[in-house]
Amino acid sequence: QKEVEQNSGPLSVPEGAIASLNCTYSDRGSQSFFWYRQYSGKSPELIMSIYSNGDKEDGRFTAQLNKASQYVSLLIRDSQPSDSATYLCATRMDSSYKLIFGSGTRLLVRP
């Protein structure tokens, strides 16, 4: 069974702090990794994708991938109250187009 695991949270950080969100996956065949943001009652919105080991930065967001440890993380710098949402980690295997989602980590950014 292919699983993506996330701590459900909530992760509470003060405004301006760094929020660190983590995800592990079970299937070593996973090739593509994604972080989606989902506001309550809304659809998922892609924030970052990452394919190679190491870091990938986009604005305030940094995704980190370690395939040996089967671990993906998302750092949000200078967190804002508008970042308060559920962050979904997702993976895709090379042989498939479907995304496998984790259950999400709820982030609360306190003003």
Place this chain on the structure above:
Amino acid sequence: EPEVTQTPSHQVTQMGQEVILRCVPISNHLYFYWYRQILGQKVEFLVSFYNNEISEKSEIFDDQFSVERPDGSNFTLKIRSTKLEDSAMYFCASSEYPTETNEKLFFGSGTQLSVL
């Protein structure tokens, strides 16, 4: 930015009834998907559709489910005989041919299905 459109936003139906959820994917996209999310649970893959046929489906997508692209623009999900456990938010999504530099799934705003 172009968007995926879903109708209706809410659908209430009686158990055993048929429902059709409708989606208009982004016009130049080639891959179409249905996902669902039961309240408080994970987003779950149902089916992917490419070149007018199902390319992949999950265990959830049994004989009660079907998809169709009837006219080159709409993409529909039909549930033949709804069950209480079909109550969920159903998301349509579309993408261009996924490559490492172009792998973005665009989700519609969802149809909240309530089966009574």
